[in-house]
Amino acid sequence: MAETIIVELGTKHFQEANAAVRAALAEADTVCIVEAYAQRYLGCTLPAGKRLEIHGTPGNDLACYMDGGEVEVFGSAQDQTANTMNAGTVVVHGRVGDAAGYAMRGGELIVRDGCGWRGGINMKQYGGKCPVIVIGGDAGNFLGEYMAGGIIVLMGRAGDHLASGMHGGVIYLRRNNTPAVVPDGLDLRELTDEDTATLGALLARYDACFGTEPHEHASVSEFVALRPASSRPYAAMYAS
Amino acid sequence: MRDFRNPRYKVLRDREECIECDLCVRQCANEVHYRDKKTGALRADSMKCVNCQRCTLLCPTRALAITRWPQVDAGSAVWTEGAMDDITAQAQTGGVLLASMGNPKSYHIYWEHLLLNASQVTNPSIDPLREPMETRVVLGSRPSKLRVNERTRTVVSPLPPQLSCDVPVMFSAMSFGSVSLNTQKALALAARELGTYFNCGEGGLHRDLEPYADRAIVQVASGRFGVDPHYLNAGAAIEIKIGQGAKPGIGGHLPGEKINEEVSRTRMIPEGTDAISPAPHHDIYSIEDLRQLIFSLKEATGYAKPVAVKVAAVHNVAAIASGMARAGADIIVLDGFRGGTGAAPKRIRDNVGIPIELALAAVDERLRQEGIRSTVSLVASGTLRNAADVVRAVALGADAVSIGSAALIAMGCHQCGDCASGRCNWGIATQRADLVSRLAPEAAAERVVNLVSGWNREIQEMMGGMGINAIDSLRGNRLMLRGVGLNEKELEILGVKYAGE
Numbered sequence: 196m197a198e199t200i201i202v203e204l205g206t207k208h209f210q211e212a213n214a215a216v217r218a219a220l221a222e223a224d225t226v227c228i229v230e231a232y233a234q235r236y237l238g239c240t241l242p243a244g245k246r247l248e249i250h251g252t253p254g255n256d257l258a259c260y261m262d263g264g265e266v267e268v269f270g271s272a273q274d275q276t277a278n279t280m281n282a283g284t285v286v287v288h289g290r291v292g293d294a295a296g297y298a299m300r301g302g303e304l305i306v307r308d309g310c311g312w313r314g315g316i317n318m319k320q321y322g323g324k325c326p327v328i329v330i331g332g333d334a335g336n337f338l339g340e341y342m343a344g345g346i347i348v349l350m351g352r353a354g355d356h357l358a359s360g361m362h363g364g365v366i367y368l369r370r371n372n373t374p375a376v377v378p379d380g381l382d383l384r385e386l387t388d389e390d391t392a393t394l395g396a397l398l399a400r401y402d403a404c405f406g407t408e409p410h411e412h413a414s415v416s417e418f419v420a421l422r423p424a425s426s427r428p429y430a431a432m433y434a435s
Numbered sequence: 436m437r438d439f440r441n442p443r444y445k446v447l448r449d450r451e452e453c454i455e456c457d458l459c460v461r462q463c464a465n466e467v468h469y470r471d472k473k474t475g476a477l478r479a480d481s482m483k484c485v486n487c488q489r490c491t492l493l494c495p496t497r498a499l500a501i502t503r504w505p506q507v508d509a510g511s512a513v514w515t516e517g518a519m520d521d522i523t524a525q526a527q528t529g530g531v532l533l534a535s536m537g538n539p540k541s542y543h544i545y546w547e548h549l550l551l552n553a554s555q556v557t558n559p560s561i562d563p564l565r566e567p568m569e570t571r572v573v574l575g576s577r578p579s580k581l582r583v584n585e586r587t588r589t590v591v592s593p594l595p596p597q598l599s600c601d602v603p604v605m606f607s608a609m610s611f612g613s614v615s616l617n618t619q620k621a622l623a624l625a626a627r628e629l630g631t632y633f634n635c636g637e638g639g640l641h642r643d644l645e646p647y648a649d650r651a652i653v654q655v656a657s658g659r660f661g662v663d664p665h666y667l668n669a670g671a672a673i674e675i676k677i678g679q680g681a682k683p684g685i686g687g688h689l690p691g692e693k694i695n696e697e698v699s700r701t702r703m704i705p706e707g708t709d710a711i712s713p714a715p716h717h718d719i720y721s722i723e724d725l726r727q728l729i730f731s732l733k734e735a736t737g738y739a740k741p742v743a744v745k746v747a748a749v750h751n752v753a754a755i756a757s758g759m760a761r762a763g764a765d766i767i768v769l770d771g772f773r774g775g776t777g778a779a780p781k782r783i784r785d786n787v788g789i790p791i792e793l794a795l796a797a798v799d800e801r802l803r804q805e806g807i808r809s810t811v812s813l814v815a816s817g818t819l820r821n822a823a824d825v826v827r828a829v830a831l832g833a834d835a836v837s838i839g840s841a842a843l844i845a846m847g848c849h850q851c852g853d854c855a856s857g858r859c860n861w862g863i864a865t866q867r868a869d870l871v872s873r874l875a876p877e878a879a880a881e882r883v884v885n886l887v888s889g890w891n892r893e894i895q896e897m898m899g900g901m902g903i904n905a906i907d908s909l910r911g912n913r914l915m916l917r918g919v920g921l922n923e924k925e926l927e928i929l930g931v932k933y934a935g936e
Contacts, residue, residue, distance in 0.1 A: 240664040298659035321703040434530030
């Protein structure tokens with residue numbers, strides 16, 4: 196098996212592009228995509244042991260349903276990165292668009308810069324799976340809406356409607372970026388020892404991905420944890 | 436807070452017939468029947484009765500009957516007991532009223548205003564007992580032209596993935612969580628026997644159902660429960676659930692108390708946490724976004740599975756369906772406003788959406804006008820109650836129908852509408868192990884198979900009477916329908932003539 200195959204996408208249609216990438220992945224464990232011009236679905240269902248290196252701008256739904264593979268983007272990614280991702284790693288040397296990590300169940304999405312609106316919506320964890328999103332910059336509105344599990348680390352500022360409907364998981368925010376009023380149903384606390392260990396490892400992971408100095412962007416002591424007050428936010432909502 | 440409502444039902448026990456066997460006590464999960472602690476007498480707390488009819492039907496001496504609570508209301512046509520009960524329930528809880536099963540209100544049932552044709556003199560009817568009758572339907576996109584190699588007699592054009600149903604009836608999506616695993620197993624067994632498909636709903640595919648995966652349509656809803664590459668590739672087709680007839684426009688909440696270990700494993704969420712399906716898919720805010728999701732599923736399955744998109748029948752459904760067809764859906768599933776549910780806010784269930792009959796006719800007509808009808812198959816659901824309703828639906832343009840409530844009724848459901856409580860005495864809409872074990876999948880499947888086989892014979896008879904020997908010739912054949920008791924606008928939307936014309 197070849198070590199790395201280079202696939203040039205140019206203006207190829209996404210169907211053709213993905214077929215070419217899949218063909219290359221059958222021949223090599225690592226495929227280097229160059230000249231990506233917004234082709235959708237790159238890394239779709241990518242299994243463990245396979246790696247995509249993408250130069251250019253991958254299109255929407257990058258790494259959707261990904262199942263253990265590795266994707267590294269040398270540039271920015273568009274909307275719905277890591278949509279319903281099951282396992283694996285996505286590293287973006289840039290920013291990601293809206294709805295990153297939607298319904299993500301496992302694996303990690305590590306973004307050097309910011310993310311658009313609705314990041315980490317409906318993220319959930321289960322059994323040994325715990326999805327992680329690390330955002331190096333600012334996040335748009337509705338970060339962590341309906342979040343049901345997993346971990347979001349936000350180094351920059353959050354937009355409005357942070358974590359509305361959150362009923363599981365944790366968002367680590369910097370103390371000076373926390374919302375002035377903590378929304379109903381959420382609980383903002385200092386880190387526990389366990390939080391400190393988890394967050395420390397994730398910040399180190401970020402540094403390792405982007406070659407930044409340890410904690411150049413943020414140190415663990417600056418963070419606080421946002422969690423839901425209840426895993427049953429709507430328990431008392433109904434009558435019959 | 437004291438409950439200011441009367442019971443809805445009254446339990447009548449015929450003391451002469453009753454042999455005091457206590458079967459009713461053991462059978463009632465609502466604890467209606469009980470032994471008085473002091474006197475030991477067999478009694479009933481009517482307030483708890485939901486009229487599921489489990490006790491009346493299992494009572495060995497037929498000593499039990501349920502009747503309406505005899506209390507009259509004040510005689511107002513406006514402030515009925517039901518209207519007042521709703522107010523009282525909300526005054527006591529401040530909650531959103533929850534209801535189950537389909538819209539029970541007395542809106543027009545258009546099926547009952549459409550009469551079927553039969554041949555007389557000029558065109559011979561066909562006897563299905565003697566002549567072959569084709570009720571098999573193929574669902575999916577159809578290519579605009581077929582190229583055939585005449586030398587080798589093979590089709591050269593690539594065919595899109597399709598589903599083949601031996602009967603024009605499938606089973607509607609019912610998730611594990613809302614119904615029991617035994618209910619799903621019964622539907623899976625019946626689907627295999629009948630050569631049709633069941634739909635696992637949005638709660639994932641339980642591992643015990645994997646042997647039936649070739650008869651499964653797997654659903655992708657906004658919560659994306661249980662959705663991973665294995666799941667997407669396991670089924671025969673994938674259905675994107677945008678909406679549901681019982682609750683258009685809103686998401687779903689499966690309450691934490693129903694998320695036991697098995698439900699949790701199948702949905703891939705923690706035990707005891709509310710399972711929340713957001714109202715929209717947060718990656719679909721437009722037809723273009725729907726196209727993106729459809730093709731992400733096609734990419735994930737190597738273009739080998741048809742992708743269906745299910746929407747609730749609502750205003751402008753024809754334009755929406757046109758968009759769905761253009762977005763690449765292979766099958767459009769239209770769910771009318773009477774469609775059932777395990778739980779929905781009562782005001783939504785009873786007031787939102789439109790009848791399937793009108794929606795189906797409007798969608799079929801619109802797709803024909805736009806010349807894209809053959810790019811997509813249409814499946815109608817939302818209260819198909821018998822074979823004549825199926826024939827009407829096909830004549831209005833459906834390729835096939837889906838049944839949910841009818842299949843559950845075949846298994847024992849009596850439409851008490853208390854699914855949300857999780858105490859279904861028939862073992863259908865519950866996760867309580869003792870109740871679930873009451874529903875034997877094989878026996879329930881047999882009833883469902885009997886039902887659909889009976890319907891299929893009736894469909895053949897009705898088609899034969901019309902002089903039609905293949906269901907494909909009935910599809911969209913509105914000349915086989917005539918309206919009665921309908922106004923001109925209704926006839927126009929349904930695309931049928933008045934009886935006598």
